[in-house]
Amino acid sequence: MELKKPSFDVIWIMLMIWTSIPSGVSWSMNDILFDWIDSQMRFYPPEKLYTYNTVCNTASCKQTGKILLKGLNKSANPCDDFYEFACGRWAISNPIPSKNLDWSCQRISESNIEKRSLEILESKLPPGAVYPSKLIREFYAHCMDINARENAGLTPINNITRVMGGWPLIGENSIDVNDKIKWQSVDQYYQQLTGYNSIFKISVTSDYLNRFDNQIMIEPGKFPRPEFFPLSTRWKGWPENDTSYTILVKKVAGIFLKDQNISYTKENFDNDIFDMLQFEYKLYQIQTETTNSSKDMTTIEELQQQYDNMTMQHENNNSIYNPTAKINWLKSIREIFAPWNFTINTTEKLFAPSLDFFTRLPQLLNTTKNKAIVNYIHWKFVLLMMPFTNDQMKELVHSGPGKIFAQTLETRRRDCLTEIRLTHVLYREYAQKYFPKTDKLDIANMAEIIRDETTEMIKNSHWLDFKTQAEIIEKIRDIHIMIGYPDWYDDNGTAIINYYKELIPGQSHFENTLNNLKFMNQKSLAEFRQPMEKYEWFLQPLTLNGLYKYYFNSLLVTMAFAQSPIYYTDLPIAVKYGLLGSIIGHEIFHALDPYGVTYNKDWKQVSIPAKTTNEYKNKINCIINQFDNYTLHEKDPTTNKSIGIRTKGNRTKNEDMADIEGIRVAFASYRIHMKQNEPSRLIGLEEFNSDKLFFISYANKWCQAGKIKWWEENYSNNKYDAHSPSRLRVNRPMSNFDEFAKTFNCPIGSNMNPQSKCIVFGGH
Numbered sequence: 005m006e007l008k009k010p011s012f013d014v015i016w017i018m019l020m021i022w023t024s025i026p027s028g029v030s031w032s033m034n035d036i037l038f039d040w041i042d043s044q045m046r047f048y049p050p051e052k053l054y055t056y057n058t059v060c061n062t063a064s065c066k067q068t069g070k071i072l073l074k075g076l077n078k079s080a081n082p083c084d085d086f087y088e089f090a091c092g093r094w095a096i097s098n099p100i101p102s103k104n105l106d107w108s109c110q111r112i113s114e115s116n117i118e119k120r121s122l123e124i125l126e127s128k129l130p131p132g133a134v135y136p137s138k139l140i141r142e143f144y145a146h147c148m149d150i151n152a153r154e155n156a157g158l159t160p161i162n163n164i165t166r167v168m169g170g171w172p173l174i175g176e177n178s179i180d181v182n183d184k185i186k187w188q189s190v191d192q193y194y195q196q197l198t199g200y201n202s203i204f205k206i207s208v209t210s211d212y213l214n215r216f217d218n219q220i221m222i223e224p225g226k227f228p229r230p231e232f233f234p235l236s237t238r239w240k241g242w243p244e245n246d247t248s249y250t251i252l253v254k255k256v257a258g259i260f261l262k263d264q265n266i267s268y269t270k271e272n273f274d275n276d277i278f279d280m281l282q283f284e285y286k287l288y289q290i291q292t293e294t295t296n297s298s299k300d301m302t303t304i305e306e307l308q309q310q311y312d313n314m315t316m317q318h319e320n321n322n323s324i325y326n327p328t329a330k331i332n333w334l335k336s337i338r339e340i341f342a343p344w345n346f347t348i349n350t351t352e353k354l355f356a357p358s359l360d361f362f363t364r365l366p367q368l369l370n371t372t373k374n375k376a377i378v379n380y381i382h383w384k385f386v387l388l389m390m391p392f393t394n395d396q397m398k399e400l401v402h403s404g405p406g407k408i409f410a411q412t413l414e415t416r417r418r419d420c421l422t423e424i425r426l427t428h429v430l431y432r433e434y435a436q437k438y439f440p441k442t443d444k445l446d447i448a449n450m451a452e453i454i455r456d457e458t459t460e461m462i463k464n465s466h467w468l469d470f471k472t473q474a475e476i477i478e479k480i481r482d483i484h485i486m487i488g489y490p491d492w493y494d495d496n497g498t499a500i501i502n503y504y505k506e507l508i509p510g511q512s513h514f515e516n517t518l519n520n521l522k523f524m525n526q527k528s529l530a531e532f533r534q535p536m537e538k539y540e541w542f543l544q545p546l547t548l549n550g551l552y553k554y555y556f557n558s559l560l561v562t563m564a565f566a567q568s569p570i571y572y573t574d575l576p577i578a579v580k581y582g583l584l585g586s587i588i589g590h591e592i593f594h595a596l597d598p599y600g601v602t603y604n605k606d607w608k609q610v611s612i613p614a615k616t617t618n619e620y621k622n623k624i625n626c627i628i629n630q631f632d633n634y635t636l637h638e639k640d641p642t643t644n645k646s647i648g649i650r651t652k653g654n655r656t657k658n659e660d661m662a663d664i665e666g667i668r669v670a671f672a673s674y675r676i677h678m679k680q681n682e683p684s685r686l687i688g689l690e691e692f693n694s695d696k697l698f699f700i701s702y703a704n705k706w707c708q709a710g711k712i713k714w715w716e717e718n719y720s721n722n723k724y725d726a727h728s729p730s731r732l733r734v735n736r737p738m739s740n741f742d743e744f745a746k747t748f749n750c751p752i753g754s755n756m757n758p759q760s761k762c763i764v765f766g767g768h
Contacts, residue, residue: 058682058683058684058685059684059685059686059687059690060574060575060576060684060685060686060687061687062572062574064568064572064574064575065572065574065575065576065686065687066687067568067569068568068569068572068575068579068686069686069687069688069689070688071109071568071569071704072579072686072688072689072700072701072704073688073689074093074094074097074098075090075091075092075093075094075097075703075704075707076089076090076092076093076700077089077090077091077092077093079092080092082748082750082756083745083748083749083750083751083754083755083756083757084754084755084756085731085735085755085756086699086703086734086735086738086744086748086756087703087706087730087731087734087735089703090699090700090703090704090707090734091703091704091706091707091708091730091734094707094708094709095639095641095709096641098112098707098709099641099709100641100642100709100710100711105710105711105713105714105717106708106709106710106711106714107708107709107710108706108707108708108709108730109569109570109704109705109706109707110548110705112568112569113548113564113565113567113568113569113570114548114564116567116568117546117548117564117567118418118421120434120437120438121421121430121434121546122417122418122421124430124433124434124437125140125141125144125420125421125424125430126144129141134497134500134501135501135504136426136428136429136500136501136503136504137429137433139426139429139504139507139509140424140426140429140430142509143424143425143426143509143513143516144420144421144424146510146511146512146513146516147416147419147420147423147424147513147516148416148417148420149513150395150416152512152513153392153393153394153395153512153513153514154394154395156393156394156512156514157263157393157394158259158260158263158393158394158397160389160393160512160514160515161385161386161389161390161393162260162263162264164197164385165382165385165386167193168185168189168190168193168382169184169185171260171379171382171383171386172276172375172378172379172382173257173273173276173277173280173379173382173383174257174260174261174264174266174268175261175266175267175268175272175273185374185378186327186328186374187328187374187377187378187381188330188331190378190381190382191203191381192336192339194381194384194385195339195340196339197385197518197522198385198388198518198521198522198525199521199522199524199525199526199529200225200521200525201225201336201340202225202380202381202384203224203225203287203365203377203381204222204223204224204225204362204365205221205222205223205224205225205226206220206221206222206336206337206340207220207221207223207528207529208220208221208528208529208531208532209221209355210536210537210540210555211355211536212555212607215536215538215555215556215606215607216535216536217535217536218531218532218533218534218535218536219353219354219355219532220337220352220353220354220355220532221354221355221356221357222307222354222355222356222362223356223357223358223361224287224291224294224358224361225287227284227287227288228383228384228387228388229387229388229401232401232402232403233248233249233252235288238288239285239288242281242285243278243281243282250277250281252400252401253277253280253281253383254277255400256386256387256390256397256400257273257277259396259397259400260386276375276376276379279372279373279375279376279379280376280379280380280383282376283368283372283376283377283380284380286368286372287368290361290364290365290368291358291361293364294358294360294361294364295360296357296358297357297359300355300356300357300358300359301353301354301355301356302353302354302356302359303350303351303352303353303354304333304334304337304348304349304350304351304352304354305350305351307333307354307356307359307362308332308333308334308350310359310362310363311331311333311362311363311365311366314363314364314366314367315329315330315366315370326369326370326371326372327374328369328370328372328373328374328377329366329369329370331369334348334349334350337352340529341529341532343526343529343530344529344530344532344533346532346533387401389514389517389518391419391423392423392513392514392517392518393514395411398411398419399411423513423517424516425517425520425524426504426507426520427544428490428493428500428503428504429500429504430546431489431493431544431545431546432489432493432500434545434546434563435488435489435493435545435563438563438566438567439488439489439563439566442573443488443563443566443571443573444487444488444563446573447487447488447561447565447566447571447584447588448485448487450580450581450584450585450588450673450677451485451487451559451561451588452485453673453676453677454585454588454589454592454669454670454673455480455481455483455485455592456673456676457669457672457673457676458480458589458592458593458669459477459480459481460672460766461665461668461669461672461765461766462476462477462480462765462766463477464765464766465764465765465766467616467619468616468619469613469615469616471613472610472612472613472616475604475610476596476601478604478605479557479595479596479604479605480592480595480596482557482605483552483557483558483559483592483595483605484538484539484556484557484558484559485558485559485560485561486539486541486558486559486560486561487560487561487563488545488561488562488563488566489541489545489562489563490541490545506523506526507519507520507523508523538556538558539556539558540556541560542560543560543562544562545562545563545564546562546563546564547562547564548562548564548565549562549564550562550565550587550588550590550591551591552591552592552594552595552600554594554595554599554600554603554607555607556607557595557605557606557607559588559591559592560591561584561587561588561591565584565587569583569704569705570583570584570705571583571584576683576684576685576686576694576697577674577677577678577681577684577694578674578678578683578694578695578697578698578701579686579697579698579701580674581670581671581673581674581677581698581701582670582674582697582698582699582700582701582702583701583702583704583705585670585673585674586666586667586670586702587666588666588670589665589666589667589668589669589670589673590662590663590665590666590667591662591666592666592669593661593662593665593666593669593765594658594662596665596764596765597657597658597661597662598624598657598658598661599658601620620764623762623763623764624657624661624764626762627653627657627660627661627664627762627764628653628654628657628660629653630653630736630740630762631651631652631653631656631657631660631728631732631736632651632652632653632654633650633651633653634650634651634732635648635649635650635651636648636649636651636729636731636732637649638710638715638729638731640710640711640712640715641709642711643711643712645712647712647715647716649715649719649729650719651728651729651732652724655724655726656724656725656726656727656728658726659726659727659728660728660732660736661764663728663733663736663737664736664737664740664741664762664763664764665763665764665765666737667702667737667738667741668737668741668743668763668766670698670702671698671741671743674694674698678694685697695743695747696747696748699738699744699747699748702734702738703734703738706730706731706733706734707730708730735755735756738756739755739756739757739758739761740761740762740763741761741763742761744756744757745757
């Protein structure tokens, strides 16, 4: 049947009706009308549409237009509260999923990434795939094989603990632990098994001072599972009262006892648990009392002397020398690096940011029973590997304070996505499928335009003295910008094969996890005598974030951004710069935030004249005062309850400054880019020209709905995000920007166009 061509005027009238639907009308009706309009517009060639407006009519433009429109509250005055104008209907149109505490563009993007990643893992091996692609699918299948995991139960852990005589806490060890099995031997055993020590941590890190070499870093050992049992509350009220963490220890030990049918006396059991917990608690105490420094360097010989001096001091005070305090640092470090035959002597330099910890450690070890330390080392391993056994043990770990955990097929799929850990394989396949080279080139081009406009802003900053201005421009021009993913993903597969060639696949999820844990640690340790990788990829490519790295003057934008609702190649230029360009601009200006501005492109401190320094401080203080002590009232859409958020300008000043300057340079860059391109509008938002689309797009990426608990966890008195709340991230930068006021005709003195504005670089 031949379809009748509708009147274009009818379509246009319906389009205008659709764009003016009030917020109370259901979105199902809105979607039906949108789909009808879209279906009718195919009857008309693009040139017919352009007689009304140049409207982007691609699939991605339609999707983005829908997203932006669903946030708009046209009844709000954009000159009074632009966040309310751009995001006022976000919570209505995007209900918070029951499992989430908040919902935003970022959460939607993360959900899309998760869905795509799982589709890759659950897909058949593509023709010509490299061996690691086969391996990651096998690892995922092992993780999802719940029957095999349930059948194995606790056996994998028991087999490992028994190698060193068993876990004394559950009575496996009939030998007198205090005499026969020293904690130093148990610690070395687990280091060889997992790559990690228990009481201290040895790793390899970049030498940020000389910027050429890698170095050994020594620091206190990490405590087990802080993501589920936060250190700030782990010991609250203990030992007078049990905490969720101490209850966990008793439950887990009881399950192991029952599993092996081991008889025990309650008194001995309780005493052993108390001694072990007390040791961990005291370790935590001396860590919190330790003064950290980013510049503390020592040698193995100096560390040993300091450590031995403190050991002898405590021995003299106590008139007792306990062998538990003995640590041979040269021997311990050599054992860790033994697989590579590195020559390590007492003169080897160590980066020790928590050196004070190692002067406090001898006293604790000297006054602690060997058995308690051995129990703690075993416990760290047990708690680390518990989630990779059966569901009972996984639920115990995941059900930390205030958490409810129930394993379902969906939660298992998500857990396995994160637990398989062959991340480079997944990221490479994701890039091949979802991040074409054209996207990478387009984003890189945007970044270069933004870099150029940043230097123009600095040139127009007449308060800068000539020398400082020249150094800052040189720093911006020298920023190394990385887009999408590591370049080595692009070869024929040789690099990814070589990367994983030493990973030994296991026969179970437990074995795979353990083998991969050691593999990744050894990959890092093997870098010790290698030249420092100056431009290391310091974010996972599917992390939805951009990041400026101060030490290396480098900037990274991951491929996670290259998807709805943040980016498509064919979106109008104004939308791309509002959504993604402002993020790039934000990160570039971190090079000049209150921390970054004091260093040059080579991470050397610069001497800035007092007059210029004072000018800069005054501008930053303007921002601090503008963002400080401001009370926001945010509503939980699930309960309609409100919470007051008190802002803290001094804490957020670096991010606030980057937001203010980032949107300004992104807008200037969009204007430059538009000189070679025809303006276009989005379907459904035809009433908004390119400038307005830029600001609406910028705001939309910060649209958010949060439950009371989310606001408390991120903006309470004790916890405060380094970024300002979303409403301020939209309203404050725009209220400091004259171009915004011109675009929306905001009168001087209105909320969004105050007389006094805060900017740092360039003019208003």
